[in-house]
Amino acid sequence: VGQCVRPACRAGGAETPAPTAAPTMPATCSACGSSPAALRRPKTGHALCRACFLAAFEEETHRAIVAGRLFRPGETVAIGASGGKDSTVLAHLLQLLDQRHGYGLHLLLLSVDEGITGYRDASLAAVRRHQRRSGLPLHVVSYRQLYGWSMDRIARHLGPRNNCTFCGVFRRQALDRGALLMGADKIATGHNADDVAETVLMNFLRGDVGRLRRGAGAGPAGGEGAVPRCKPLRHAYEKEIVLYAYFQGLDYFSTECVYAPQAYRGYARALLKDLEAARPSAVADLGHSGERLSLRPDLRLPARGTCQRCGYVASQPLCKACVLLEGLDRGLPKLGIGKYRRLRDKLRDGQPLTQEERRRLGAPAEGEPSEEQEPRGEPGTDEEPWGRRELRVPRDLDF
């Protein structure tokens, strides 16, 4: 221990090259000046020993929490725990810092079961292990329980593309509902600096000015959903989170979600890796840019309202989840995907759709049996019908 400079990064990807300042002295920790350095931190390029890095990381998170005024004493905070590295580190850190600095919080673990066989079971197992070790209460909400549809079933109906749409929209609501059930005042998610940077890039590429205005997640406590959210790790580099977990010996589950090989975010992710290789501070620079964007005042942006059906936050008459569910329940899974306003209006007015229109909306072809119940799928992902693409655990994507 302590000999290798940079641990293998589980998230994969290119290692960042050595920072521009060539070290003129042997690698001693630049913080304490005494111990030999065990790593070079990606964010600043300094060589640090294990203890100093852990201390620095914890202190930075603490300062971000305090400076951003993320919590108030006495609050109940539900930590979105997926079993992946970000949420594991987040849960660990929040518990540690709460004890150390006396935030006065009641912490809970909130997990979402999307119903992806072989993938979610393993990550939920990791969450349960964490729960046992930490002693925090855990609550699991599942898509099947909330919506009547698991991701496996959705993917069977929908095909290889656009699964992230459903998963992301459903997860957002699931977290809110779970938090309300548990009586939480806030939801804390493990979004990291890389996530924020990718979101800024993505929103620019897709012309999503509405989300750019919301600061691409840069605001400390967002009031977009039913329950306020915060992202205490949003300034932490993904690689540093992995480093922290590694040196702290935290156990988490890491693999790619099989249903998302073609998510658009993958492009932004690949770009971010290259940018980081060209300039390591690019991740933080993008975060800074995202915070400082300002829009023309004369733009018309979607206003926040409520869904007519379920009362959730929505900018349209029906929230996205209701639209998606409507499509799924009617056997027209693409109803919520793509520009089908005219067809949706038709349905709303009770007019029948032609065969062609039903086909475009993804209705199953003649002769296919309709799914009545959840079949037990094969665990494991040796079969990769839609190709493997390196992606992290999908987050509650902003749509």
Added chain:
Amino acid sequence: MCQAQEEYGGCDQPQRRPRVSCAQKCMKCKEASPVLVIRVGDAFCKACFREYFVHKFRAMLGKNRAIYPGEKVLLALSGGPASSSMLRQVQEGLSREIAKKLRFIPGIIYVDEGAVCGQSLAEREETLLQMETILQASGFPYHLAHLEEVFDLPSSILQRAPHSPAGPENSYKEAVEGFICQQRREEGGSPSLPERRIQEKLAELSMREAPGTEGLAAPGARLLGAVRTEQLVQLFGSVKTLTAKEELLQTLRNHLILHTARAQGYSKVMMGDSCTRLAVKLLTNLSLGRGASLAVDTGFSDDRHGDVVVVRPMREYSAKEIAFYNHLFGVPTVFTPALDTKALEKASIHRVIERFLFGLQAEFPSTVSTVYRTGEKLSTAPGDADPATGAAEPQHCLLCLCALDTNVEDGSALQAILVSEQLSQQRLPAASPAGRGCCPGAEEQRGCCMNTTAPGADARADFLPLLCYGCRLTIKDTTCLESLPLYVRSEAERRKCRAAMKLEIQEFLLEDEAVNPGES
């Protein structure tokens, strides 16, 4: 696919692009057979394309009403396709006989950057000869500048000149009408006003004007030129990353063009940035931390200098359209190698973004235009007021003259970076040569100090607060601040002294807020 207005996801099948068959007719005149396809499926014949292209240029100028008749406009020519096309549009526009011709007085500037791009003197001469052919053929007064002249710039370049405000909307119309009347009066024998002015200028200028030394002609000048070239090479040699080099080059080039404009009385500068180039620039600047100034960096008009306004009339043309136009209508261009010619793929942020965007564009053909349109929706961020004095006037960056975006807000990314830097080097390494007593182990460090082992660290620590976030990154990659041109250093010194002055007399100054309560 990528429009956010669309429901997310796009189609199931790969988007079937409309096929253009040979039997199709030009979509505009419906008569002639098309010679090219622009955008996704629009086929044009040669004449209609020309009209479309020319019209776009004039509409861009007319819509923005930025250029008043009789104004002197400096065209920044790089020899590349976009600026060459722009020059051709200006030529065409001015030469029209009808009443609707363009009415400003153009000049051209070409900046020779060969020293920085590693070209030998012979190669540079060769390029200059080619450029001169084009410049002389245009008939406009032109200025050949060498980037070396940057070392002789006055520090007033870095100060915002008072902006002569454009009058209200009506005055544009009035100005145009007045101009037409004046022209009509002068008609009858003598050439029209702008042409006459150009002829006068030609006689006066003797076709070769440079604010500093020519550098390549007289032996004495040649010697000075060699010294400057050496300095320039040294400056860029001290910049460690290609990204920072590119940024520095752009900054210096802009300063030089601005100086020429000011010295020669031009009130506008036209840059040939195309839509494609601006989309790349948007994403690049995002990645460089310049989110606050995207609007001025890529908008139609850029008035950061105050008196000279930079306009970008080519911003709605895609690179493809420009290339086709140049090919079809014989617009001459000159290839000059740039800093990143033949560089590795991931050598600089600019390269990475360019490669990424073009790659994505191949798969999603609306990417470039979507990014461009997103950029159009941005506006200039209100500069952060100086927190120390509470003055209403925002500070401006020393190098790029954009409003500073570096006030440390609670919970911001910038604050997190500073904290990380601070925590990662609580004690200075023992072998620090300067033996700086900067309180090893103390809490309070300079807000933005770097690893302070270099002897020039003090100067750097004073320099950085004068810069915006993006320029800070560029300077952080520059090892030797002494090699920066004198005007930069002296202006930095001046600002520093002034700030110290202000701090000293802070308590006696009657601030704006006393006069205008509530204004921050």
